[in-house]
Amino acid sequence: MNRSVILSGGLHLLLILILLFSGQIFSSDEVRAIQIAEVDIITGEEFDAAQSAAPDAPREVLPDLTPPEAGGSDVVAPDAVEPPSAQAPDAPEAPATEAAETAPDVSAVRDRAQVTAAPEPAQPSQGEPEGASSVIAPVGPTAPETARPTIAPSLTRPAPPRPAPRIADTPAPPPPTDARTADTATPEVAPGETAVEPQEEKPAEAPPEAATEIVPEVAEPVTEPEAVAPLTAARPRGRPDVQTAEATPPPAAPETQTETQTAAAEPVRAATPATQARPAREAATPRPARTPDVPVGAPLTAREKDGITLAVKKNWNVGPFQGRPDFRELIVTVRFELDQAGNVLGGKVEPVTPASPSGPYKLAYDAARRAVLRSAPFRMPPEKFGRWKVVEITFNPSKGIGY
Amino acid sequence: MRYLFCILALVAGAQCAAAQEPLRIEITDGVIEPMPFAAPQFVAADGGAQEVAAQLTKVMTDDLVNTALFRLIPQAAYIGRAEGADATPQFPDWRAINAQALVTGSVASTPDGRIELQVRLWDVFAGGPVGEGLRFVGDRQSWRRLAHKAADMVYSRLTGEAGYFDTRVVFVAESGPKGRRNKQLAIMDQDGAGLRTLTQAGELVLAPRFAPSSQTILFTSYRSGEPRVYLMNVESGAVDQLDRLPGMTFAPRFSPDGRRVVMSLSIGGNTDVYAVDLGSRARSRLTDSPAIDTAPSYAPDGSQIVFESDRGGSQQLYVMPAGGGGATRISFGQGRYATPVWSPRGDLIAFTKMQGGRFYIGVMRPDGSEERLLTASFLDEGPTWAPNGRVLMFFRETGGANGGPVLMSVDATGRNLRRVPITLAASDPAWSPLLQ
Numbered sequence: 001m002n003r004s005v006i007l008s009g010g011l012h013l014l015l016i017l018i019l020l021f022s023g024q025i026f027s028s029d030e031v032r033a034i035q036i037a038e039v040d041i042i043t044g045e046e047f048d049a050a051q052s053a054a055p056d057a058p059r060e061v062l063p064d065l066t067p068p069e070a071g072g073s074d075v076v077a078p079d080a081v082e083p084p085s086a087q088a089p090d091a092p093e094a095p096a097t098e099a100a101e102t103a104p105d106v107s108a109v110r111d112r113a114q115v116t117a118a119p120e121p122a123q124p125s126q127g128e129p130e131g132a133s134s135v136i137a138p139v140g141p142t143a144p145e146t147a148r149p150t151i152a153p154s155l156t157r158p159a160p161p162r163p164a165p166r167i168a169d170t171p172a173p174p175p176p177t178d179a180r181t182a183d184t185a186t187p188e189v190a191p192g193e194t195a196v197e198p199q200e201e202k203p204a205e206a207p208p209e210a211a212t213e214i215v216p217e218v219a220e221p222v223t224e225p226e227a228v229a230p231l232t233a234a235r236p237r238g239r240p241d242v243q244t245a246e247a248t249p250p251p252a253a254p255e256t257q258t259e260t261q262t263a264a265a266e267p268v269r270a271a272t273p274a275t276q277a278r279p280a281r282e283a284a285t286p287r288p289a290r291t292p293d294v295p296v297g298a299p300l301t302a303r304e305k306d307g308i309t310l311a312v313k314k315n316w317n318v319g320p321f322q323g324r325p326d327f328r329e330l331i332v333t334v335r336f337e338l339d340q341a342g343n344v345l346g347g348k349v350e351p352v353t354p355a356s357p358s359g360p361y362k363l364a365y366d367a368a369r370r371a372v373l374r375s376a377p378f379r380m381p382p383e384k385f386g387r388w389k390v391v392e393i394t395f396n397p398s399k400g401i402g403y
Numbered sequence: 404m405r406y407l408f409c410i411l412a413l414v415a416g417a418q419c420a421a422a423q424e425p426l427r428i429e430i431t432d433g434v435i436e437p438m439p440f441a442a443p444q445f446v447a448a449d450g451g452a453q454e455v456a457a458q459l460t461k462v463m464t465d466d467l468v469n470t471a472l473f474r475l476i477p478q479a480a481y482i483g484r485a486e487g488a489d490a491t492p493q494f495p496d497w498r499a500i501n502a503q504a505l506v507t508g509s510v511a512s513t514p515d516g517r518i519e520l521q522v523r524l525w526d527v528f529a530g531g532p533v534g535e536g537l538r539f540v541g542d543r544q545s546w547r548r549l550a551h552k553a554a555d556m557v558y559s560r561l562t563g564e565a566g567y568f569d570t571r572v573v574f575v576a577e578s579g580p581k582g583r584r585n586k587q588l589a590i591m592d593q594d595g596a597g598l599r600t601l602t603q604a605g606e607l608v609l610a611p612r613f614a615p616s617s618q619t620i621l622f623t624s625y626r627s628g629e630p631r632v633y634l635m636n637v638e639s640g641a642v643d644q645l646d647r648l649p650g651m652t653f654a655p656r657f658s659p660d661g662r663r664v665v666m667s668l669s670i671g672g673n674t675d676v677y678a679v680d681l682g683s684r685a686r687s688r689l690t691d692s693p694a695i696d697t698a699p700s701y702a703p704d705g706s707q708i709v710f711e712s713d714r715g716g717s718q719q720l721y722v723m724p725a726g727g728g729g730a731t732r733i734s735f736g737q738g739r740y741a742t743p744v745w746s747p748r749g750d751l752i753a754f755t756k757m758q759g760g761r762f763y764i765g766v767m768r769p770d771g772s773e774e775r776l777l778t779a780s781f782l783d784e785g786p787t788w789a790p791n792g793r794v795l796m797f798f799r800e801t802g803g804a805n806g807g808p809v810l811m812s813v814d815a816t817g818r819n820l821r822r823v824p825i826t827l828a829a830s831d832p833a834w835s836p837l838l839q
Contacts, residue, residue, distance in 0.1 A: 026739040096406065309428050316433035320472050320562045323816050325795050335425060347530070363563040366526065370503055371433070373528045383593065390425035 080342035297384035308378050315369035318397055321363045328398040330364035332357060335392045340385050368395045437474035441502035443485035443577050449509035455518060455546050456510040462550035466568040467557060471819035476502055488536050497527045506557055518543055522553045526561055529712040547596060567789040571835040572619050573611045576600060577808060579721040589624060595824040612836040614657045621655040621664060632666055646679060654698050659705045667697040676710055689727035700745045709743040709752055720754060725835060733771030742785055748792030755784045764797050777817045787834045798830040
């Protein structure tokens, strides 16, 4: 029995010793756990402040980041920009870059967010939003989890470049003194010296070199300009053809001269056979273009029609035959054609109804024709030329003036 | 895809159609203004015609300008050179001064001492002549008639109506104090020139009327002590009493064919309208009423007669057949109506209207519609038509002790009221037909 008691006692003692010296029961881990619990020391005010400041900071910044250009506070911006680039991990990319260029109000908001939401501002941890969430994590569900991934990438980007200051730090260099010397030095410079200097500079100019090549090409179109001029008018219709513009060499660089001369010479040669018989004077005068593809444009507005109506009615003098008893029956219709300048082509105003006016209708037709010819040229929109190229006017005194 | 192609084709077709379709405009309102015309002084072919050429030009242009239908561009503004009637003018020169019509002419003396005037009218904007040129030859003393005829040519070709410049006006010239006026028959050109008296002073005459196609006038005279109707040949001065009926005859007018005279005959205090055949001097009674029927005037076709009557209680206008019979009242406006005169064109009847103490000259349609008053004054009375039916002449008397009658003219439209330029006091005008 004693032996068993001794044996049992020895074993228990051994076990106790093992436990005492192995540290299994009273290990240091428990002490560490107590230290972790110190996180709970954060007060409710701090928690509320962290909870309210952390998510709100980017929300306030985001809409305010739109101003594109910096104002007068650009000089201050660098100080305000760097902290948000390192700490405000929730700002998106584009707004963040703009925010760096914007007003001081934005930077102030970022500063407040920095204080509340980022206790460790030193490291710009890229791609690690946990650095911020480690503090906010105890807040738990109040912090929106979905907002973090959207905001975090913005902070991973480098800070935007500093906006260039508007005012240079160093004053501009003074203007070259060469511009002022002319006023003062004239009496002292000898005429012989001044005469020599410009002569030395002339050889440096380019035109003399090109002149030898251009002269023969310029001379050719000048010799026969008038017969050729009309066909150079593959130009917009209605614009008078100016021959002198092509015949006289422009005072431009020699290379461009050669191009224009050759370009003008080609249509001239091609069109010469067709226009040889045309008198030079006739060819030189501006003539209305009669091309089948006249611009039609949109329908004429009432106001545009009034351009003709008001002009003609102002010149339709019914006084000479207004006293006739059949005055109101003298309704005539005339037709005429206009060019793009609004002139009556050939001065021809043809009767339509009646086709061959006679007697009192001849008087009414004469009055109508005078009214049209006196009213020309008509001011009409050229882009709608096809709409008013041919005009038919009915002069109807039965509805207007009478006794 | 197919539909899209069709739509594009339709749009393109519409565009092409729009380009070819004329722009159609209707104009219903014009202006009434004098037509500007140019008339360089007629070219004198010889020294003898130099002076009369300038006078002819002035009389012709005055005739045209007095109508208010034409406006003479001053000679100082002319760019073109004065040329004869045969030379084609440089139209751009005349267009530049906004002349719409151009009158050119030349004057020459004929071997027998007369004057020859050649005139041509040009349409400046059309760039050609208006009709054929005309040639007039007349005595040197009657050079004014040449100018009037040239003006008639221009007027008729530009208005489409017959001219009225080569006409005369017979009227009653008055002189003396207002209570004892001395009245004589007088005649003048329509522009007031060539005035001369036809009767002696001291003879009371009234209401002269021209025959429609001759230089014969009817008038009422008190030379026998009571009013009687007489005939006078203006050229010879011969006077003949129309009838020798009992009673008083007055207010005569010729029929359109000149064969009859319609007038008033007052017997026993009753005045009726009678017609007298100038050939047989036979008379026929056209009205038979106890009222006063007077101032008859034939329609130009001779089928009807308009006259004034108070048979309805007030002085109004009535129309009856030329042979007499039932009369129809045509005036229904306020006031009284008198002295109706049928227009030579037949479209209007001119009258004198009295209302509210004022007198008016007006016109209305033969059925009494479209009455329009052309003038108004203290006393406007006695309208007479120009032979073309476009212009009216009447006399206007001003009030007061020194007031006197003057001759006035007005367009049938109511425009161009102007005084006939004579210095005499005048009343009862009657316009002649165009001189032969």
